[in-house]
Amino acid sequence: MKAKITGLLAGAAMSALCVTSAMAEDLVIFWAEWDPANFLQELVNEYEAETGVSVTVETTPWSDFQTKAFTEFNARGSAYDMIVGDSQWLGAASTGGHYVDLTDFFKKHNLGEVMAPATVKYYAEYPGNSGTYWAVPAEGDAVGWSYRKDWFEDPAEMAAFKEKYGYDLAPPATWDQLLDIAEFFHRPDENRYGVAIYTDNSYDAMVMGVENAIFSYGAELGNFETYEVDGYVNSEAAVKALEDYKKLYSYTPPGWAKAFFVENNQAITEGLAAMSMNYFAFFPALLNEATNPHAANTGFFANPAGPTGAQHAALGGQGISIVSYSNNQEEAMKFLEWFIKPEVQKRWAELGGYTAHADTLSSEEFRQATPYNEAFYQTMFKVKDFWAVPEFAELLTAANQRLYPFIVGDEGTAQETLDALAADWHATFKKYGRVE
Amino acid sequence: MSDLTIRNLFIIPTIAFLIIFNIFPLLYSLGYSFTDFRASTNAPANFVGLQNYHYLLTDPFIWRNFTITAKYVIVSVTGQVIVGFGMAMLLNRDIPLKGLITTLLLLPMMLSMAVVGLFWKLLYDPSFGIINYGLGLGKFEWLADPDVALYAVALTDIWMWSPFVMLLSLAGLSAVPKHLYEAAEIDRAGSFYTFFRITLPLVAPIVMIAIIFRTMEAFKTFDLAYILSSQPTAELIAIRLYKMAFLEWQTGMSSAFAYIVLVMVVAITNIYVKYLNKVKER
Incomplete structure (x- = not known):
């Protein structure tokens, strides 16, 4: 009996060791x-x-x-x-x-x-x-962009665009062109809209979208060494970038007030928008004919340059x-x-x-x-990229609280919005002892 | 087994459960509310006195959240009482298929908040939502319009929880002695008089209970508003609290915030309870 118990205990111990060993390799x-x-x-x-x-x-x-x-x-x-x-x-x-x-x-x-x-x-x-x-x-x-090649390459559209804007219709090389093209294709009566952009303010989507404009307009979120933000995130270039981002919002499909990657891909798959902002990682679905009936007619371009020629994108x-x-x-x-x-x-x-x-x-x-x-x-x-400091979530919350009412709610001006954001960020950095 | 042992067997687990899962976290978080603790760091909690409370009570964004929540509670609970009590009045008479109709009317409150939120998001959709189609509102943006979003969320809440008020009101209405109505009829009292002098006073206590429950719940609303709208004008305190606690990991600050909310809910409930007692005494 004693031998049996000893054997059982040994077996159990071996099993336990084996399990531990297997778990260690998982x-x-x-x-x-x-x-x-x-x-x-x-x-x-x-x-x-x-x-x-x-x-x-x-x-x-x-x-x-x-x-x-x-x-x-x-x-x-x-x-x-x-x-x-x-x-x-x-x-x-x-x-x-x-x-x-x-x-x-x-x-x-x-x-x-x-x-x-x-x-x-x-x-x-x-x-x-x-x-x-x-x-x-x-x-x-x-962040990059997808667009409807067939709309862009339609001879009638090309002629109409050239007549209206004085240059050829092609994937935009600048934000000015992006705005023109968005305006051109924005035809609510035809259920066709100019552009799809990020507006979801629950995490970082909308802020990343706005960053695309701010960085390409030559502005910065702040000085990442000294944590100064006044004069950076509310600079003249940043204000212009935010104004233009808001302008883009006016060319989005209806109900585009909480849009992130799913909605922005849908803007293309459902034939709603001429251009759509999205992370490159979400583009494979746009080339798959099973998920995108317009896959053969979907093209892609990098975030366009701003007025000074600076060209950047949100990471x-x-x-x-x-x-x-x-x-x-x-x-x-x-x-x-x-x-x-x-x-x-x-x-x-x-x-x-x-x-x-x-x-x-x-x-x-x-x-x-x-x-x-x-x-x-x-x-x-x-x-x-955005701030990577430990208090980044607080900075993100402040950005969402300030940017969203301006872009989606049409409250205040871009200058007021960014001045307020600069003050919020400064207060947060002060709270954590990064600035005086 | 003695009566005392049996009593202890029933009571002790419940008391232990309450202490471990309610009282202890409550006191622990009260302690945190006076510190700068952040659960996302390994840094120790430093005592900061009333600093968190001061910061929160002087933060204009937090006051905006409180104002939004107050608006939401007033609109939502008032709507639920009017609709719920109205439905109860309609059902408090002999109508065909009364049981089936009552059951069907109760269905919304049996659904999950998340499911209701997702469905109503589709109903409100400006492109294909049935609400705009039915009302001929074109592409009106219910959830994106900063002036309307909060009321759209409240409307959904009214749809979902009016049946709750209806159920309690119906119980109250059916308990009103029939002979009072008969006496009123003999005295040739009008329906207006009968309602305000007989029905309402007798049903008021139970309606007040419904109002207490619904106010407390509306004050804490999170899921419905979180799913339906991103509008800062629809950001209720529960959403702000969630973000502060679990996105920003400001544990000390959010504990203080939770206590402020708790005190407010307790204060409002106390006012209601006092009023309820007054109504009962009449």
Whole structure:
């Protein structure tokens, strides 16, 4: 009997050890629910085939992504080993101790050179220019534009446009042209509208949309070194940019007061708008005839230049970080070593991921792979981002509270809006001791 | 097993549950409300006294949220009482299929808030929404118009919760002794007089209970408004509180905010309860 019990206990102990060992080899990556996460799951399946270590990409809708991630961080939970977090989380997640410092890893693999400069600056480094890195650039992304090629290439439309505006109808190279084209195609009586832009103020959508204008008009959100905002976010150029963004809103389809990526893709798939703003990561659905009846007639262009010729775009995309509370940090580090290999990055791009790997990104093969990859490649060298400080969410709330009533509600002037925003941001930075 | 043991067996788990999940978090968050704690950082909580309360009570955005919420509560609860009581009056008579009609009228309040929000978003859609089509309003933007969005949310709330008021009112109406109406009829009292001197005074206590419940709920409304509109003019305090606590992770500040809201709800409820007692005493 005693031998039986001993045997049973030994068996149970062995089973427990095996379970622990198997669990140690299971990695969980947390990301938002969208196509790139599915592509990443396909990629990591290949990692499992190579190493036997299974990796699961767990997702949640975008609207919950930040809340769920930080709830887990705050609880010091080990549910996720890695997280593909938004660029603006870097400050909060690194100073909060939620991310593992990847500086040594970064330097060992020379990632500052291997990855595209903008992705290193915005997805990995915090504080800016500190040489401290918290993430490996994983999914590059930025805001671009899709448009209806058949509308643009219709001879009658081309002639009418030339007669009205004095130049040829083509994808806009400047914001002035963007406004003209939006106005030209805005025909509510025909259920045809000029443009679809971001207006959702529940997270960062509308602010990213406005940034597209502000950056290309040569303005800045503030001085990222000194945290001064007065004279930057409310500069003359920023005011003009905001006025024009509001003008674009007047050319959107009805009910466009809470629009983000789903609605902006629908503007094209449902034949509503001539042009639509969206992150490049959402463009694959526009080339799929199953989801877009106008797929053959959908074209893409980069965010146009502003009046001074400056051309920038709001940054999207994310870096992959190791969570401090993970029990599998060593295994996660091995995964990252695999992930940054050039052949893996190439495969990542083939699957549909937007690689941040500079060589892969600049290869002809990548740039010709889809109709929008060239625009994406061009854009990734011109991107700028929102504040990545720990209090970024408060800055975002203030921006939403100030910008939305002006753009959608027609309240006040652009100058009043941005002056108020500058005052709010200054008060927030003062509260956190960043300015006097 | 003694009576005392049985009593303890029933009461102790409930008390323990209340202490662990209600009282303890309540006191814990009260403590946080006097600190600068942020759950998203590893930094310790520093005592800041009444600073959070001062900041919140002097922040014009927060006062705007309170004003919006007050407007919403008044419109929504008034609408629910008028519609709900009106429906109860109609149903408090012998009509064919009364049971079926009552059941159908109760359906909205049995639906999930999120489902109602999503459906009404479609109904309000300026392009294909049935409301604009039915009223011939063209492409009127119910949820995007800053002057209308809040009332559109309140209208949805009225649709959803009027049946609740109707149900309670119906119970009150059916409890009014029939002989009072008969006596009034013998005295040749008009319907106006009968309503204001017999029906309303007798039903008022139960309608007041419905108003208390609905006011408390309307004050806390989150999901319906969150789903329906992005308009800052429709940002109720519960939405602002959610953003402060779970998007901005201002834990100390949001705890103070929650306490301010709690005190307000308790104060309003107390006013109602006092009034209810007065009505009962009459």
